[in-house]
Amino acid sequence: MTKEIEFYNFVIVGGGPAGLTASIVAARNGFKAVVLEKSNVAGPKPRGEGISIYPLLDEILGKDFLQSIGFRSSVASTWHSPGDLQQTKTPRTRPHYFFKWRDYIDRLVDLARELGVVILLKSEVIEPIEKDNMCVGVKYKDENGKIQEIHGNAIFGCDGHESVIGKHYNIPYDTQINCPIVKCLVSNANIDINKTPNLQFYFIGNGDLEYAPSFPQCVVYVFPLGKKEIEVGLMLRLNRVHKMKKTVKIPSNSEIMEVWQNLKQDYPGFSDFFKGANIDYEELTALSNIRMVKNYIPTAGIILIGDSAGFVDPFGSSGLIYSMEAAKFWANILSTKINELSGGKTEVTNHLEELWSSENIEKYKKKWENNPIFKHIKKSYGLIGKFEWYIFKHLRTSERINKKWKLISRLLKMPEK
Numbered sequence: 001m002t003k004e005i006e007f008y009n010f011v012i013v014g015g016g017p018a019g020l021t022a023s024i025v026a027a028r029n030g031f032k033a034v035v036l037e038k039s040n041v042a043g044p045k046p047r048g049e050g051i052s053i054y055p056l057l058d059e060i061l062g063k064d065f066l067q068s069i070g071f072r073s074s075v076a077s078t079w080h081s082p083g084d085l086q087q088t089k090t091p092r093t094r095p096h097y098f099f100k101w102r103d104y105i106d107r108l109v110d111l112a113r114e115l116g117v118v119i120l121l122k123s124e125v126i127e128p129i130e131k132d133n134m135c136v137g138v139k140y141k142d143e144n145g146k147i148q149e150i151h152g153n154a155i156f157g158c159d160g161h162e163s164v165i166g167k168h169y170n171i172p173y174d175t176q177i178n179c180p181i182v183k184c185l186v187s188n189a190n191i192d193i194n195k196t197p198n199l200q201f202y203f204i205g206n207g208d209l210e211y212a213p214s215f216p217q218c219v220v221y222v223f224p225l226g227k228k229e230i231e232v233g234l235m236l237r238l239n240r241v242h243k244m245k246k247t248v249k250i251p252s253n254s255e256i257m258e259v260w261q262n263l264k265q266d267y268p269g270f271s272d273f274f275k276g277a278n279i280d281y282e283e284l285t286a287l288s289n290i291r292m293v294k295n296y297i298p299t300a301g302i303i304l305i306g307d308s309a310g311f312v313d314p315f316g317s318s319g320l321i322y323s324m325e326a327a328k329f330w331a332n333i334l335s336t337k338i339n340e341l342s343g344g345k346t347e348v349t350n351h352l353e354e355l356w357s358s359e360n361i362e363k364y365k366k367k368w369e370n371n372p373i374f375k376h377i378k379k380s381y382g383l384i385g386k387f388e389w390y391i392f393k394h395l396r397t398s399e400r401i402n403k404k405w406k407l408i409s410r411l412l413k414m415p416e417k
């Protein structure tokens with residue numbers, strides 16, 4: 001006997017912040033939603049653990065929930081020029097908290113389940129299913145290794161920076177969307193939070209590291225978390241490197257980790273934090289923060305949301321709130337349209353063509369691109385493009401960046417939105 005294909009209004013690929021938020025919003029709107037997550041838990045690996053407070057957090061997670069699991073960070077960031085020769089401090093306009101990834105993801109999972117969202121763990125999506133030039137579902141490998149199909153009115157690709165959905169539609173994550181990033185959690189760090197309360201960012205230009213002269217421009221950061229704990233990391237900035245072939249060589253993963261080990265041991269200002277410290281977590285991953293994916297509706301029926309769409313504010317690499325905002329927008333706009341087409345019956349299998357007509361897709365896109373959240377991210381990418389061109393390509397060397405530090409400080413002080 002063949003198993004009947006399951007049908008949901010929203011088929012959501014990936015149980016990270018974007019996918020879980022979309023499922024919560026869809027379920028609150030009265031729709032059937034399923035989340036397919038490849039791992040044995042939603043959001044298996046810690047990614048962002050710092051967030052500025054926006055009303056959406058109360059709306060999705062519950063009033064003051066985020067604050068209840070978090071540690072309030074300082075109101076400023078300190079930026080260090082190459083070699084830590086000069087520093088500048090910039091204020092933060094919103095309260096900012098650090099929290100544990102697992103607490104945040106588990107809350108989203110609990111809320112989704114309470115609302116009746118089906119979360120299928122160990123269910124790895126392999127590819128979209130298309131019919132008449134429209135995506136109508138996905139194929140996935142279930143927990144027993146069997147290939148299954150699941151169909152829906154709308155398919156959301158929320159499967160992060162290596163999105164199988166995005167790759168299916170030829171989104172060039174590795175070369176044009178993603179930057180490598182090392183995430184590291186440290187306890188017993190050599191830090192006095194009273195003396196160093198701020199987030200610390202250290203610019204390293206191309207050519208600054210004599211042991212890796214062709215290493216791309218990058219930033220190392222330190223987030224003080226209290227109780228002698230810190231999050232530290234290394235973000236490579238690759239958006240200018242295609243024009244810097246003479247001086248920059250894209251490093252392999254092992255070369256990145258070698259540089260990271262060296263930076264921890266010996267980089268002015270930065271390596272001091274590691275004296276006597278324990279490394280509790282260390283991983284090389286990637287973050288989609290070079291540019292937004294233009295083709296975020298790669299075919300009728302499917303939308304890329306969150307990291308799979310490069311929807312990250314590249315200043316500070318903040319993707320949590322923006323992936324949640326994008327998820328809310330797309331779950332709401334499609335809920336409204338499905339309701340309209342079905343006369344409130346929440347199921348529109350017969351109206352799929354209308355739901356995804358070219359005219360309607362254009363309307364959805366127009367609304368999204370006029371949304372202040374979309375405009376903010378677009379503007380941020382524009383600004384960081386110019387900023388990084390200036391410091392990392394035009395000035396490039398440590399000496400020249402240090403000479404122009406006053407101007408760079410002014411640019412860094414442009415207000416946070």
Ligand SMILES: Cc1cc2nc3c(=O)[nH]c(=O)nc-3n(C[C@H](O)[C@H](O)[C@H](O)COP(=O)(O)OP(=O)(O)OC[C@H]3O[C@@H](n4cnc5c(N)ncnc54)[C@H](O)[C@@H]3O)c2cc1C
Binds near residue numbers: 013016038051305312
């Ligand atoms: C080191 C690091 C530090 C960061 N720091 C911050 C920060 O401080 N503040 C901030 O706002 N943002 C930060 N970010 C960015 C933020 O974490 C991301 O923007 C955010 O997690 C994006 O959410 P997402 O749901 O789109 O993707 P993800 O969080 O990547 O979730 C994707 C989910 O999809 C699942 N999945 C993948 N492929 C499949 C498949 N084929 N089938 C089924 N499931 C699949 C994954 O297992 C995962 O659960 C950081 C990111 C990194 C990497």
